[in-house]
Amino acid sequence: MKPVIALVGRPNVGKSTLFNRLTKSRDAIVADYAGLTRDRHYGDGRLGTREFIVIDTGGFEPDSSTGIVKEMAKQTKQAVAEADIVVFVTDVRSGLSAQDADIARFLRQANKRVILTVNKAEGMVDSPLLGEFWELGLGNPHPISSAHGQGIRSLLEAALEDFPEDEEEEISAEDKPIRLAVAGRPNVGKSTLINTWLGEERLIAFDMPGTTRDAITVPLERNGQKFELIDTAGLRRKGKVFEAIEKFSVVKTLQAVADANVVVLLVDATIGVSDQDAHIAGYVLDSGRAVVIAINKWDVIDSYQRQMLERSIEQRLAFLKFAPVLHISALKRQGLGPLWDAIAAAHASATCKMPTPVLTRLLHEAVEHQAPKRGGTSRPKLRYAHQGGMNPPIIIIHGNALEHVTEVYKRYLEARFREHFRLVGTPLRIEFKSAR
Ligand code: GDP
Ligand code: GDP
Numbered sequence: 001m002k003p004v005i006a007l008v009g010r011p012n013v014g015k016s017t018l019f020n021r022l023t024k025s026r027d028a029i030v031a032d033y034a035g036l037t038r039d040r041h042y043g044d045g046r047l048g049t050r051e052f053i054v055i056d057t058g059g060f061e062p063d064s065s066t067g068i069v070k071e072m073a074k075q076t077k078q079a080v081a082e083a084d085i086v087v088f089v090t091d092v093r094s095g096l097s098a099q100d101a102d103i104a105r106f107l108r109q110a111n112k113r114v115i116l117t118v119n120k121a122e123g124m125v126d127s128p129l130l131g132e133f134w135e136l137g138l139g140n141p142h143p144i145s146s147a148h149g150q151g152i153r154s155l156l157e158a159a160l161e162d163f164p165e166d167e168e169e170e171i172s173a174e175d176k177p178i179r180l181a182v183a184g185r186p187n188v189g190k191s192t193l194i195n196t197w198l199g200e201e202r203l204i205a206f207d208m209p210g211t212t213r214d215a216i217t218v219p220l221e222r223n224g225q226k227f228e229l230i231d232t233a234g235l236r237r238k239g240k241v242f243e244a245i246e247k248f249s250v251v252k253t254l255q256a257v258a259d260a261n262v263v264v265l266l267v268d269a270t271i272g273v274s275d276q277d278a279h280i281a282g283y284v285l286d287s288g289r290a291v292v293i294a295i296n297k298w299d300v301i302d303s304y305q306r307q308m309l310e311r312s313i314e315q316r317l318a319f320l321k322f323a324p325v326l327h328i329s330a331l332k333r334q335g336l337g338p339l340w341d342a343i344a345a346a347h348a349s350a351t352c353k354m355p356t357p358v359l360t361r362l363l364h365e366a367v368e369h370q371a372p373k374r375g376g377t378s379r380p381k382l383r384y385a386h387q388g389g390m391n392p393p394i395i396i397i398h399g400n401a402l403e404h405v406t407e408v409y410k411r412y413l414e415a416r417f418r419e420h421f422r423l424v425g426t427p428l429r430i431e432f433k434s435a436r
Contacts, residue, residue, distance in 0.1 A: 001255045001258075001259060002044075002051050002052050002254070002255055002258050003053070003084045003085065003160060003163045004052065004053045004055065004082060004083045004084050004085070004255075005045075005052055005053070005054050005083060005085045005087055006054075006057060006079040006082070006083035006086050006087070007054065007055065007056050007058070007087050007089055008057050008076065008079075008080065008088050008089065008103065009088055009089035009090060009100075009103065010097065010100065012091070012094075013089045013090055013091040013094075013119055013120075014089060014119040014120060014147070015058040015089050016058050017119075017146040017147055018056075018087075018089060018117075018144070019043060019056035019058070020146075021146050021149060021152060022043070022054050023043030023044060023045050023054055041055060041056055041250075042054070042055055042056075042250055042251075042254060042283070043056075044254075044258075044286055045156075047153070047156045047157070047160060048165070049165055050160055050163065050165055051258070052160065052163075053251065053254050053255070053258075055079045055082075055083065057076040057079050078249075079251075080110050080112060081110075082249065082251040082252075083112060084112075085112070085113045085114075085115060085159045085160075086107055086110070086112045086113070086114045086115070087117055087155070087159060088103065088104070088107055088114055088115065088136075089117050089119050090116070090117065090118050090119065090136075090141075091118070091119055091120050092118045092119065092120055092121045092124060092127070092129050092130060092143070093120045095129070095132065096132045096133055096135065096136070100136065101135075101136065104136040104137065104138055107138065108137065113159075114138050114139075115142060115155065115158055116133060116136060116139060116141045116142065117141070117142045117143075117144050117151075117155055118130055118133050118141045118142065119144055119145065120145060120147070121143035121145055121151070122147070124143060125150075125151075127143075130143055142154065176226075177219065177226035177228040178225065178226070178227050179217075179227075179228045179230055179259060179260045179261045180227050180229050180230065180260060180262050180264065180343065181229075181230045181253075181256040181257055181259070181260035181262075181264070181289075182229070182263075182266060183253050183257055183263050183264070183265055183266065183280050183284065184265060184266030184267065184280065185268070185274060185280065187268070188266040188267065188268045188296055189266055189268070189296040189297060189330045189331070192296075192330040192331055193264075193294075193330035194218075194229060196330050196331075196336070197220060197229070197336075198218070217229060217230050217231070222340055225344060230256040230259055230260055231256065253283065254283055257283055257284055257287045258287055260287075260289055261289065261290060261347055261350065261351075262289065262291070262292065262343050262346050262347050262350070262425070263284050263287075263289050263290070263292070264291075264292050264294050264339070265277075265281060265284060265291055265292070265293045265294065265320075265323070266294050266296050267293060267294070267296065267313070268296060269296060269297045269305070269309055269327075270297050270300060270301060270305070272308060273309075273312040277316070277317075281317055281319070281320055282319075284320070285319055285320060285427065288391070288392035288427055288429065289350075289392070290349065290350035290391065290392075290425050290426040291320060291323045291346065291425060291426075292323060292326065292339065292343055292346050292425055293313070293317065293323050293324065293325045294325075294335075294339055295313075295325065295326065295328065296328055296329065297329060297330075297331070298327040298328055298334065299331065299332045299334060313325060322418075322423070322424070322426065323346075323425050324345075326338055326339050326342055342424075342425065345424050345425060346425025346426055349422070349423040349424050349425055350390065350392060350393065350425070350426035351390045351391055351393075352390075352393060352421050352423065353387070354395065354421060355387075356385070356386040356387070359384075359386060359387065359395060359417070360386075362385075362416060362417060362420055363384065363385045363397065363413070365416075366412070366413055366416045367382055370412065372404070372405050372409045373404075373406060374404070375401065375403075375405075375406075376404065378400075378404060379401065379404075380399065380400070380401045380402050380403075380404045381399045381400040381401060381402075382397055382399045382402070382405075383398050383400075384397075384398050384399075385397045385398070386398075388431065391426070392427045392428065393421075393423070393426065394431060395417060395428065395429070395430050395431070396430075396432075396433055397413075397430065397431070397432050398432075398433050398435065399432070399434065399435070400434055400435055401434060402432035402433070402434040405432060413430060414430055417430075
């Protein structure tokens with residue numbers, strides 16, 4: 001499970017600036033997908049090979065900056081409760097304030113690992129002004145500059161000290177179960193779907209949560225294919241069924257999505273694609289996981305609603321065009337066979353093997369059919385391609401002057417590769433490596 005870092009502090013100290021800096025590199029990947037609106041509160045970050053989730057509590061605060069701790073929005077408390085590490089942001093230019101002291105008191109009681117940062121400290125690493133922040137009783141203040149990117153790496157190293165590097169994932173996963181996450185807003189029918197599955201399929205065993213960092217996973221088997229269901233709904237076993245006892249948690253959703261091979265994105269047919277759905281879909285796109293969109297509660301809507309729904313999916317989930325859309329009723333047990341087939345197909349696509357000779361031949365055919373445009377004085381030369389990863393599949397194209405390949409041309413190549421390998425339900429990433 002990815003560690004979770006919450007950014008906490010009074011308004012204007014630079015939390016959003018820090019958030020943007022910590023999540024920037026990931027944002028760039030999905031910068032220009034139509035319809036994708038970013039959730040400013042949650043993002044993915046990375047330090048070397050270590051990945052983490054960042055929560056910016058800034059947007060959760062009440063507008064007025066009075067009595068922040070008393071009024072500290074419920075979400076901020078929830079964010080702190082869900083975080084593994086709290087980064088407390090203060091501002092050296094406005095100095096230590098009474099609000100900072102209040103927040104420090106709250107954080108000391110929260111019993112979390114807290115990293116104290118003093119922001120806006122560009123060019124002030126040795127300034128005596130940093131000294132007063134010791135008074136907060138939260139240890140060594142880390143001087144950083146979110147705006148200029150100073151001190152960020154050592155901040156992250158301190159924050160992630162207790163979290164080991166991710167182990168290299170083996171590429172071949174043939175006998176491993178397909179890890180499956182069901183994501184969606186509250187009341188969309190996650191628990192109903194999971195219980196329906198468990199009622200229909202052979203339930204082999206189940207794990208109960210050990211520590212709070214362990215998600216529940218439920219092993220399932222269907223037609224000889226093993227699955228492992230990762231909980232996103234805060235499920236607890238109650239008698240024969242699972243019941244959602246925790247409230248909806250974005251952090252749980254993010255962690256489960258990151259941990260899954262395939263995500264079933266549930267949308268409520270009676271509501272259409274809401275902002276929250278679009279945000280969750282954005283996390284799924286970021287994660288690179290395979291995805292199947294399942295429109296639930298199909299049993300209760302009329303033909304007019306169906307039309308509206310189709311339009312809202314086209315408009316608001318345009319960036320998930322590669323994902324198949326299925327219509328189901330978790331309650332009435334309708335459409336579940338096709339859903340399983342789509343999950344299996346998405347997984348097969350996401351883990352598809354793409355031999356270098358085939359990729360290189362496809363690349364040459366594509367260039368022959370339509371050559372990339374000249375950029376400045378040089379024309380990009382696409383020489384060969386190999387597979388750089390799975391789930392999501394990554395195709396790395398080697399050549400010269402590849403920085404001149406346009407986004408449009410990249411999409412053209414993507415479409416050719418997709419067609420050949422019949423990829424469904426998985427994003428495909430294409431990267432370029434120019435020879436020097
Ligand atoms: P938030 O309310 O805590 O999210 O704070 P913001 O991220 O919106 O930043 C508040 C103001 O501080 C903005 O005008 C930022 O440009 C500025 N700021 C943020 N980080 C730095 C920094 O490292 N140095 C300086 N000088 N200004 C900063
Ligand atoms: P969760 O919060 O996502 O776990 O949602 P639940 O599984 O608790 O479902 C919320 C409500 O939607 C419950 O009243 C369910 O009975 C209802 N529901 C779930 N699936 C369907 C469905 O396919 N059709 C209809 N009509 N209702 C459903």
